[in-house]
Amino acid sequence: MATQSNPALQDAPQAGRRDFLYIATAAVGAVGVAGAVWPLINQLNPDASVLALASIEFDLSGIATGQSVTIKWRGLPVFVRNRTPEEVAAALAVPMSDLKDPQTDQERTKAGHEQWLIMIANCTHLGCIPVGESGEFGGWACPCHGSQFDTAGRIRKGPAPTNLVVPPYEFISDTLVQIG
Amino acid sequence: MAHESSYVPGNFVEKWIDDRLPIIRWSKEHLMDYPTPKNLNYWWTFGAILAFMLAVQIITGIVLAMHYTPQIGLAFDSVEHIRRDVNGGRIIQSVHATGASMFFAAMYIHMFRGLYFGSYKAPREVIWILGVLLFVLVVTTAFMGYVLPWGQMSFWAATVITNIVGAIPVIGTPILELLRGGFAVDNATLNRFFSLHYLLPFVIAAVVALHIWALHVPGNNNPIGVEVKSSRETVPFHPYYTMKDLFAVVVFCIPFAWFAFFAPDILGHPDNYIMANSQVTPAHIVPEWYFLPFYAILRAIDFNILFIDSKLGGVIFFAGAILVLFVVPWLDTSKVRSGTFRPIFKWFFWLFIANFVFLTWLGSAPAEGIYVLLSKVATAYYFIYFLIVLPLLGRFETPRPLPTSISEAVLAKHESPVTAQPVTASH
Numbered sequence: 001m002a003t004q005s006n007p008a009l010q011d012a013p014q015a016g017r018r019d020f021l022y023i024a025t026a027a028v029g030a031v032g033v034a035g036a037v038w039p040l041i042n043q044l045n046p047d048a049s050v051l052a053l054a055s056i057e058f059d060l061s062g063i064a065t066g067q068s069v070t071i072k073w074r075g076l077p078v079f080v081r082n083r084t085p086e087e088v089a090a091a092l093a094v095p096m097s098d099l100k101d102p103q104t105d106q107e108r109t110k111a112g113h114e115q116w117l118i119m120i121a122n123c124t125h126l127g128c129i130p131v132g133e134s135g136e137f138g139g140w141a142c143p144c145h146g147s148q149f150d151t152a153g154r155i156r157k158g159p160a161p162t163n164l165v166v167p168p169y170e171f172i173s174d175t176l177v178q179i180g
Numbered sequence: 181m182a183h184e185s186s187y188v189p190g191n192f193v194e195k196w197i198d199d200r201l202p203i204i205r206w207s208k209e210h211l212m213d214y215p216t217p218k219n220l221n222y223w224w225t226f227g228a229i230l231a232f233m234l235a236v237q238i239i240t241g242i243v244l245a246m247h248y249t250p251q252i253g254l255a256f257d258s259v260e261h262i263r264r265d266v267n268g269g270r271i272i273q274s275v276h277a278t279g280a281s282m283f284f285a286a287m288y289i290h291m292f293r294g295l296y297f298g299s300y301k302a303p304r305e306v307i308w309i310l311g312v313l314l315f316v317l318v319v320t321t322a323f324m325g326y327v328l329p330w331g332q333m334s335f336w337a338a339t340v341i342t343n344i345v346g347a348i349p350v351i352g353t354p355i356l357e358l359l360r361g362g363f364a365v366d367n368a369t370l371n372r373f374f375s376l377h378y379l380l381p382f383v384i385a386a387v388v389a390l391h392i393w394a395l396h397v398p399g400n401n402n403p404i405g406v407e408v409k410s411s412r413e414t415v416p417f418h419p420y421y422t423m424k425d426l427f428a429v430v431v432f433c434i435p436f437a438w439f440a441f442f443a444p445d446i447l448g449h450p451d452n453y454i455m456a457n458s459q460v461t462p463a464h465i466v467p468e469w470y471f472l473p474f475y476a477i478l479r480a481i482d483f484n485i486l487f488i489d490s491k492l493g494g495v496i497f498f499a500g501a502i503l504v505l506f507v508v509p510w511l512d513t514s515k516v517r518s519g520t521f522r523p524i525f526k527w528f529f530w531l532f533i534a535n536f537v538f539l540t541w542l543g544s545a546p547a548e549g550i551y552v553l554l555s556k557v558a559t560a561y562y563f564i565y566f567l568i569v570l571p572l573l574g575r576f577e578t579p580r581p582l583p584t585s586i587s588e589a590v591l592a593k594h595e596s597p598v599t600a601q602p603v604t605a606s607h
Contacts, residue, residue, distance in 0.1 A: 070459050075364035128465065146552075159490045161492075
């Protein structure tokens with residue numbers, strides 16, 4: 001090439017200016033490519049139809065004491081349990097020092113509705129659904145990797161790092177709850 | 181192996197093509213005349229078996245995609261439709277499903293062959309690294325393929341495995357939602373897994389091409405691990421190894437055919453004949469057998485390590501079990517390639533193989549009682565082998581004397597009863 005055969009050009013002051021042009025062109029090109037790639041990645045994120053289901057209402061009146069139901073919120077299964085007084089008492093009796101992820105029973109329920117335990121049903125380990133009223137602590141036991149939860153859904157034993165997650169929810173009336 | 185081609189275009193047409201696209205010259209150099217050590221044993225046929233299996237999976241997969249529907253309401257039924265209604269679909273589907281198992285069986289043997297004969301040592305590190313990359317790609321592809329029938333095991337495998345990503349601090353949850361396309365495994369997840377399951381085999385084929393390209397630079401390793409010294413120690417790839425590989429493929433097809441024709445479900449789980457249900461987890465979820473060793477390692481970490489919780493710890497060991505393979509060429513300090521000449525290495529190697537099989541069994545056992553403890557012991561040995569045994573053994577072990585050449589080793593093997601006569605290697 002002509003530029004290679006002319007050493008004067010390479011040593012000339014223009015070389016710095018030319019380097020700048022190369023870097024500037026490459027930088028603009030990189031930004032352009034990143035801008036084009038982002039929509040292709042972002043399309044993988046939850047879409048509008050998934051996000052539209054962010055909030056649901058659920059009627060509790062049909063659930064007797066000691067009964068659990070599993071409902072669906074944002075595609076996730078959610079446990080709604082009407083706990084027996086013994087289960088509430090057992091949860092309250094646990095000292096904080098026994099817990100891997102310390103949380104009181106009051107922090108996991110709403111004042112005045114302590115019998116209702118509402119939490120996302122996926123084990124915080126790898127997402128399996130624990131089986132209710134089983135395990136050493138009378139709460140939930142995960143069949144996949146052996147995590148055990150107490151009657152407040154708190155992790156007591158096994159690989160799960162945290163308690164079962166309580167979703168944001170509030171009581172609209174005594175029997176109607178809004179999740180999300 | 182750098183060598184001049186002996187190809188001479190045979191006629192006017194070949195000459196015309198050779199001047200424009202030297203594809204016949206290339207084929208002759210790399211597929212036919214390629215010089216191959218004359219002492220390769222049957223462990224060396226698994227490369228060809230794997231190439232055959234990749235072709236089988238791609239061809240059956242393309243055909244299955246003509247009848248499969250990647251939609252959560254229809255996917256499960258469409259697989260049943262393939263098995264019951266599509267002409268020959270029962271066999272095509274079972275060849276593809278059991279083909280995955282045969283693929284992994286061949287791949288594990290191929291990898292263990294490399295580990296025993298030191299095929300990863302200089303100058304073949306890049307071949308090994310590309311091979312580990314292929315392993316990761318095949319694992320990913322097989323996992324996504326297993327999700328497609330949308331049975332209970334499909335769904336919960338997808339849930340558990342994608343959740344592994346969620347263990348990464350801070351960015352874990354956003355990445356998890358990005359992977360799934362929702363807050364849980366759902367239709368968006370199934371659709372993208374189908375798309376990627378169709379794409380990745382072609383990526384694998386491309387990396388296989390690089391793997392073979394890298395192989396053809398230094399040439400094959402061989403059972404004694406001593407480099408080829410002259411062209412008299414090699415034979416042309418065709419017909420010597422094309423025929424040997426073909427014979428091995430035929431033998432390999434015997435168990436493959438048995439699985440596909442007579443026992444298509446023997447390696448599967450009955451739960452996968454129940455349609456996916458996001459509300460109920462099967463009582464005992466187990467991955468496919470070829471993932472069990474790594475699954476056992478994932479479950480073995482049920483305790484916190486300093487500030488790392490048990491969940492992230494399990495994921496680190498799980499990923500580490502595969503990532504450690506990438507650096508094996510630099511962990512093994514022994515100058516001797518072949519395990520045949522390493523008396524102490526052999527013991528650790530076969531213990532490693534036994535331990536790997538043991539981990540497979542532990543992965544299928546429930547996560548309770550003695551199994552948890554045994555998983556921890558077996559996981560420890562898996563890492564000790566790579567991180568402690570391989571680096572130290574090279575320093576302390578005295579290898580047996582190596583043959584000076586492939587020819588010497590071959591002759592010693594065949595003429596040892598008549599050592600009284602001087603070997604005249606003149607023929």
